[in-house]
Structure formats: structure tokens, C-alpha cells
Amino acid sequence: MRYEAGATFEGNTLKTVSGTMREVVRKTLRYATSFLLIISLNFALPRLMPGDPVKNLIGEDVYVSEAVMEELRIEMGLNRPLYEQFTAYIGDLLRFNLGYSYHLHSPVAEVLRERIGWTLLFVGVSIFLGAALGTLLGAYAGWKPETKANRLICYGFIALSCTPPYFLALICLDIFAFELGLFPFKGFYDVPTPGSVMYHMFLPVTVMALFSASRNFLIMRGSVIQEKGQLYALYARAKGLYDISILFRHVIKNASLPIITLLALDFGFLFSGALFTEIVFSLNGMGTLIYDAIIGKDYPVLQGSFLVIALAVLLANMLADLLYAIADPRVRRPT
Amino acid sequence: MNTLLEVKDLNVSFQGNENETVNAVSGLSFFIREKEILALVGETGCGKSAVAHAVVRLLPSESRVMGTIKFGGKNLLELSEKEMSGLRGKEISIIFQNPSLALNPVYSIEHQLAEPLRIHGQKMKKKVKKTEGKKENNALSKVVKALESMGFSNPHECMRYYPSWCSGGMNQRFLIAASNMLDPVLLIADEPSKGLDRSRVAELENELKGLKERSGTSMLLISHDLSFVRRLADRIAVMYAGEIVELAEPKQFFEKPFHPYALGLLKSLPENGFIPIPGSSPSLSSLPEGCRFHPRCSFKEKRCMQEHPELKESKGRAVRCFLWA
Amino acid sequence: MMQKEAYLQESTRRWKDSIAHYLNFDIWKYERTLKKLNREGLFLFAFFLVLALFPSLFAPYSPTERFISYESPSIAHLLGTNDIGNDILSELVYGTRISMMVGFASACISTLIGLMIGLCSGYFRGTLDELLMGFTDVVLTIPKIPLIIILGAFLHPSIWTLILVLGLLSWESIARVVRSKTLQIREAGYVKSARCMGFSSFHIMRSEIFPNLTHVLLPKFMLATASAMISEASLSFLGLGDISMKSWGIMLSFAFSRGGFIRDMGWWYIPPGVCITLCVMSIALIGFGFEERDKERGNRGVDAE
Numbered sequence: 017m018r019y020e021a022g023a024t025f026e027g028n029t030l031k032t033v034s035g036t037m038r039e040v041v042r043k044t045l046r047y048a049t050s051f052l053l054i055i056s057l058n059f060a061l062p063r064l065m066p067g068d069p070v071k072n073l074i075g076e077d078v079y080v081s082e083a084v085m086e087e088l089r090i091e092m093g094l095n096r097p098l099y100e101q102f103t104a105y106i107g108d109l110l111r112f113n114l115g116y117s118y119h120l121h122s123p124v125a126e127v128l129r130e131r132i133g134w135t136l137l138f139v140g141v142s143i144f145l146g147a148a149l150g151t152l153l154g155a156y157a158g159w160k161p162e163t164k165a166n167r168l169i170c171y172g173f174i175a176l177s178c179t180p181p182y183f184l185a186l187i188c189l190d191i192f193a194f195e196l197g198l199f200p201f202k203g204f205y206d207v208p209t210p211g212s213v214m215y216h217m218f219l220p221v222t223v224m225a226l227f228s229a230s231r232n233f234l235i236m237r238g239s240v241i242q243e244k245g246q247l248y249a250l251y252a253r254a255k256g257l258y259d260i261s262i263l264f265r266h267v268i269k270n271a272s273l274p275i276i277t278l279l280a281l282d283f284g285f286l287f288s289g290a291l292f293t294e295i296v297f298s299l300n301g302m303g304t305l306i307y308d309a310i311i312g313k314d315y316p317v318l319q320g321s322f323l324v325i326a327l328a329v330l331l332a333n334m335l336a337d338l339l340y341a342i343a344d345p346r347v348r349r350p351t
Numbered sequence: 352m353n354t355l356l357e358v359k360d361l362n363v364s365f366q367g368n369e370n371e372t373v374n375a376v377s378g379l380s381f382f383i384r385e386k387e388i389l390a391l392v393g394e395t396g397c398g399k400s401a402v403a404h405a406v407v408r409l410l411p412s413e414s415r416v417m418g419t420i421k422f423g424g425k426n427l428l429e430l431s432e433k434e435m436s437g438l439r440g441k442e443i444s445i446i447f448q449n450p451s452l453a454l455n456p457v458y459s460i461e462h463q464l465a466e467p468l469r470i471h472g473q474k475m476k477k478k479v480k481k482t483e484g485k486k487e488n489n490a491l492s493k494v495v496k497a498l499e500s501m502g503f504s505n506p507h508e509c510m511r512y513y514p515s516w517c518s519g520g521m522n523q524r525f526l527i528a529a530s531n532m533l534d535p536v537l538l539i540a541d542e543p544s545k546g547l548d549r550s551r552v553a554e555l556e557n558e559l560k561g562l563k564e565r566s567g568t569s570m571l572l573i574s575h576d577l578s579f580v581r582r583l584a585d586r587i588a589v590m591y592a593g594e595i596v597e598l599a600e601p602k603q604f605f606e607k608p609f610h611p612y613a614l615g616l617l618k619s620l621p622e623n624g625f626i627p628i629p630g631s632s633p634s635l636s637s638l639p640e641g642c643r644f645h646p647r648c649s650f651k652e653k654r655c656m657q658e659h660p661e662l663k664e665s666k667g668r669a670v671r672c673f674l675w676a
Numbered sequence: 677m678m679q680k681e682a683y684l685q686e687s688t689r690r691w692k693d694s695i696a697h698y699l700n701f702d703i704w705k706y707e708r709t710l711k712k713l714n715r716e717g718l719f720l721f722a723f724f725l726v727l728a729l730f731p732s733l734f735a736p737y738s739p740t741e742r743f744i745s746y747e748s749p750s751i752a753h754l755l756g757t758n759d760i761g762n763d764i765l766s767e768l769v770y771g772t773r774i775s776m777m778v779g780f781a782s783a784c785i786s787t788l789i790g791l792m793i794g795l796c797s798g799y800f801r802g803t804l805d806e807l808l809m810g811f812t813d814v815v816l817t818i819p820k821i822p823l824i825i826i827l828g829a830f831l832h833p834s835i836w837t838l839i840l841v842l843g844l845l846s847w848e849s850i851a852r853v854v855r856s857k858t859l860q861i862r863e864a865g866y867v868k869s870a871r872c873m874g875f876s877s878f879h880i881m882r883s884e885i886f887p888n889l890t891h892v893l894l895p896k897f898m899l900a901t902a903s904a905m906i907s908e909a910s911l912s913f914l915g916l917g918d919i920s921m922k923s924w925g926i927m928l929s930f931a932f933s934r935g936g937f938i939r940d941m942g943w944w945y946i947p948p949g950v951c952i953t954l955c956v957m958s959i960a961l962i963g964f965g966f967e968e969r970d971k972e973r974g975n976r977g978v979d980a981e
Contacts, residue, residue: 186937
């Protein structure tokens, strides 16, 4: 019969405590490697890319004379061997020195600190709302996939997930801000009171939440469809639960486990999506910063942003692994 | 003794993968008395599990179930899903054949054992709201008691386990405990001995026997393991290709089986010479005409290939064969 | 020896079978299969494919021909003209080829890399597996789009570097799927027997395992194409695309940065966006269809009881 499909968890019963330890070591190793790779990438990019490394490090549109260039080359240590440059670079990182933006005339770290708060708030709220919306709707759509309404929702979310987020933002901005005048079409450059922040953030957050929901929805729907065919769901019915309460009491917890990993992996993706949405809505966050940096060829800012985003994503992944271990008893075992 | 469950003319069919109709069960009738264990034996794929699932109405919604299943004066097939879910787990319980998969991997054993109490306790909750805290304790002590009766010496520790931490045998006992939390009148055990080694089967036997003696539970025991059934069952029904071909008490049955198929089954046991029945059981979507066993029967006559024999009853045992008319 | 020959014949037959089965030419025969593959997706995809292959049949003008700029839609210019006076409809039609090419080309690269890494990892197991999967995990945690942004900013990409970068950075999920499938297949009887007959690992991987991977690769390839197209559109929006090859993303970007949005010229910025969405959706739907069919095949195996 259908619900016999696969003894997928059988292998886990054999897993021993030392196996868990090995898993932890492996994970730590991987994160350490990722961390190193990100840092080295950031170090290597301006030095490996075509063009003068000095130009690559200060930004292309900054005008400096030959003499100043040479001065800078010595000051930045670009004439020294690579490993010395690398140690110097690590030292700088430890002091939160991410370089100097000649465009904005201020240290990159400072610029980033100003901006990242808004973006994190924006991304955080959107991810949270998107996860809640996507998981719930996805669970319901997976529970009863044949109904017309659920099919419609499904197609809607597929369409959403296939739309570039900034296009969605453009359309929303056009409809709600330009045509209907319900929301402002510029970011919050006035005093950030909670009311005005909400007013300015509502539309972008809705767009991002919808976008994030669309991804969670599809995963959750598939997950529920798969989980509801498992034997424990049938056993829940045999215990006297019926219909939707089986979903909420038994299936949803199992089905939402992959969402945890997805949220972490998607964090980077959504973060990038948020950058584009910010640009469209002219929000005062990292997105506009990066946009301006690209136009102005302000490489230090770009590099700093990449570093910060990559580390944020790494952190999110670690958090997800931890959360997963707490949520899924199959991962942890008594010692 | 009173009849507890009476199944009459049960037909189960569903659409197969190639759009053919699969008749998993056809014209099945049997009854179970109070405090009786009826065993349903037969080869894999003869429709035993379908019977078990049909009684608790857990078959996939695509399948068609016809006939009557009388339980306590009510026809289970006519109840609404809500009424049915009130019976499930409380009066009729089922043990699935794959315990490690039947338990939810993300909830602790305690949670899952106490669940039937929570589900079926809800209706009474309104009356005894004051004693809420006491009730939780009550549930806890019940879980402990259930675990103890399943032979766990450290119930308080076991409660905190998760199914994936335990062996199949342990999960099996957890599952039996969970299914018996509310002392059901009827317990359906679907291949409980499947996947267990010999010594575990013996323990399982004792547990089921104890259960029957302690709480007077009737059982529908579904198994393909004849020696397991021999020591437990009060009556044995042999199924072949979706219908019962012989029904007898174990003593008579093992001494002298009537139906050629039952004879073949006994002969295929290791202690009786390990002689397999030639051929294989027919596909449930294209059943042979006449007696369903005739292609494999060594006693077949011309008549067996044309007419379908009826189940003939005499002196407490029944057989579906022309040889015993 | 004869056995070996027969075996070789059998394996080539299986190869051909699976290819015929998956790049199905008699696809129209099977009404049910078609349904599974999402009829809508297929039709939409066919439409875009024809646009991409024969743009000159549909575009009224050459995309570089100049007219009066910022014109509203009229009979002569169904979607108006843009800032430098190009006919937007023509641009749109010619953009199909570029957008789809970026998607498919980079998906090809990523599928190829994912296939190799996954296959080696799953087939050889052991230390190599550990290393390759570790590497995959590491790459998985690095956020793609920010990295592509920074690379794009340094490289001033042509369309080819864009394809290369997108392809090189999105193979991880394919590698994982291929690996887990390979692990399954390598335990199957026919692979074991092939090993016993002394065939080289390369031969086994090519003619035993690979044909069985096509049905997990195909949906992944489709989804990779879809996501590459979105990434391309996003990067173009930031001005990191190849301006000489006007894709839909670049059209959108120009519409946003060169006044189409401020002037409320909906006919300029909405069509390319809708085209991206529809085209990506058609590809994704086909991918989902393949995935679903695959799941059903998987179920059938254990349906025995």
C-alpha cells in the first residue's frame, strides 16, 4: 500500500553518539572554510581583477595623479608580497577597517553601519512575514491540493516566484503609490518615527514578504504532500484525529523542517532581492548604497557590502543548523 | 458470548496504476466475539491489510468499500467521518506493521502516548475544568502505567525518547502501548510480528496475550506467520486472493486443514518439510474464473475451473472448496 | 565474450531508450504525459522559443532603427518607442533570444559542472565525496548575487562573462541531487554486474549511471535556466548587463533609469517584465512537470503491496 513507501529513517537508528560528534566537527570545518573563502575572495578580488589594483581598491571614478597613486600603492602595501598584504588585511578586518570610500569621503565600515540596520529590519520583517504566510498557506494547499482555490493559489505563487522581485516592486509602486496615492514613492529621509517608518516600509515589506512567501509556499506544499502520505499521519487518524487537526498536530511540524534550511539558504537570495526592492523604493539601505557604488565604481563600498552580506548569510546558516538540531530529534541523540 | 464485530459481504476495490480495477477484498464475511482473537492469515498481497484498514475506515479515499461492518450495533461504513474518529483510538485501535514509521519522528514518546487521552478527553474537559492540573498528572501516570505494562523498567526515562532513538522492537511496544491507552474494545493488529526477530516475536506474543487477559480486548490479528498465530488465536481464518477459504479453530486447523491452500500453507512451514505451494497467487486485478485457487491446486477437478465455490459451514468450521461439499 | 557483447548492445539500447524517452519526440501521443508536463507551460515555452528563433518574423522593425523618441503606442508602434527612438515591440521580440540564451547557456554550464561533481562524488565515495560535498556546501553558503554584483562591477561583463559567472556559481543543488541519485544507482544490480565484468569506471558512469540520471537532471536543468534568467534580469537592472545585447532585463533597467517609469510609460516597462515572468514560469512549469512525473515513477516501484 502507498504509505509503506520507504524506510527512510531506518539508517538513523544506527547513528551513534560519535557519529553526531563527527557531524558537528564536519559542520564546523565547513563553516570555517566558508568563512576563510569569503575573506580570501574579498582579499583577492581587487588584486586579481584586470586593471590596476590601486584603482580597484579606491574606486575607478576617483581622479588622482600618478604621484598620489604611487603614494597610495605604498601606503596600502600593494608593493609588498601577497602574504604580507594578507596578514595586513586580516589585521585591518579585526579592527573593523574595511577601507575608505573616496566617493563618500568616509570609512566604509561607518557607511555600512549606518545603512545595514535599515536593511536588516526590512529583510527580517519580510522574511518573518513571508515564512509565516508561505508556510501556512503552503501547508493548507498541500493538505488539499485538488481544490480549485488551492490550485489557483499555487499558480499564483509560482508566478510570484518567477517574477524578478524588483519588477513586482515596480508594479506595486506604480499601482499603489502613483495611481492610487496610498503610499509614498520615496524612502524615509524624514525623521524616522515608528509611524513614518511603517508608512514608508509597508509597500516594500509587502512585496518582499510575498516574494519570500512564494518560495516557502512551494516547498511547504510539496513537503506536506509528501509527509501526509507517511504512515504516522495515517496512525494519527487511527488515534482519532481527523482532517485538519492531523495537519496541525502531526504533519506540519515534520513538513516545516525543510523550511528551516530553506530560510537560511534563501536568506542570501532574499537579501539580494531586498537590495533591488530598496532601489526601486529608494529606501535608505544597503541596496541604494550598492546601486550608487556600482554607478560610481566605488569598489571599497562594494567589497565591504559583499563581506557583510556574506557573513550575515553564513551566520544565518549556522543559526539554521542549530535550530534544526533543536527541532529535529533525529539529529540529536541523548549522550 | 456476544458478537462484537460483524463483517458482511465486504468488498474493497480501487483503481490500479494502469487504470485497472483491483479487487483487494471480495465478499468477505466474518465475526469476532467479545474477548476473542481472530487471526487472518494468508500470503502477502491477499488483501489482509485491506480488511484491517477497511474496518477502521483508513483506506485511501479513492478506494470503494461496500458491505456492512457492524460494531456495537452500528454500521461503521455509514458513520460520518467525525463519528468515526470518535471511535478510532478509543474503542477500535489499530497497530500498524511498521512501528518505526507509524510513530511521529518529531514528538517524544510521552507526547504520542498521551495523545489519545488528549484527543478523546476533550469532550469531557468542559465538565471538569477545575481539575485541569490533576488531569495532566493523571495522564502522566497513565502513560507510566502503560509503559510499565509493556515491560519497560524505566518508564520515566523512556517517555523522553524519540522514535528514531529506539530500536524497532521498542517502537513496537510503544506503538502497542499507544494503541491501548484507552483500553479499546477491539484491537486490530496488522502484521505485528513483521520485521521482528524470533525472540522479539515471543515477547510480543506474551504482551498481546497479557493484554487480552488483563483488559478483555478482542483482537483481529493479521499475520502471515502461522506459528505465531497458532499460540494466540482462538480462531483462524485463511485468506486467499481476497476471500476467506477456510475458517477453523487452531487445534482442528493444524491437525487437519480442509482447503488445499491451507494444506499447502502448513506444508510450507519449516517443521513440516518446507514444501512451497507451486505457482504464485493471482493478481487481484485479473482473478481466475472458477475457484481462485485452482491454477495452483493439485486436487482440482473440471468443476473447479468453471464454478466459484461458496463458503460452506459445518460444526464451527467453514471451507470454500468443492472437495468438502 | 559473447556475454560482454550482448551486454554492450543492451547498454546502448538503454541509452537510446532513455534519450528517446526524455527528449520525447512522440510526446504528443500521450495525452496523460502531456497533462503531467503542464500543457500551459509547454505552449508558452514553444511560443517564446519561436520568438527567439525567428525574431524577424514578428518584429515590425529592426531593434536598432530609430524613430521619434518617447512615443506613445500607436498603430505604427504598438508599444511606442523608447528614449532613443527604438521601437519597443521590436526590442522586446529580439530580446527574447538574448534572455533565453543567457538562461540556457548558463544552465548548461552549471548542469555540466553539477553532473561531474555529483557523479564523481557519488560514484567514488570516500574521501573524494567528503571533499567535493564539503566544497559544495561551502559554495552553497556564499551568497550568489552579491558576489556576481561585485564580479560584474570589476569585469564590466560582456554577455559571455555573465553566462560564465552565472553558470559557475549555481551548480550546487544539481551536484547534490546527482550525488544522491548516483549513490542509489550504483547499488543497483546492473551496475554491480558491469563492475564485475571489469568495465572502467568511466564507462560505467557514462553508459550505466548517466542514462538513469537524465530524469533528475532535466527538471533541475529547467529550474536552473529559470533562475539564471531571473538573475540575469536582476543584474541587468543594476546596469551590470551587456548593453550591446539588449535583453529584457536591460530594457527594464533602461525604462527605470531613463525616464520610462517617471513618465509613467507603462507600455515600456511592463511588457519586458511580463515577458520575463511568463517565460521563466513556462520553463519552471515544465521543470515541475518533470519532477512530478519522476515522483510518480518513484512511487510505482514501492506500490507492490
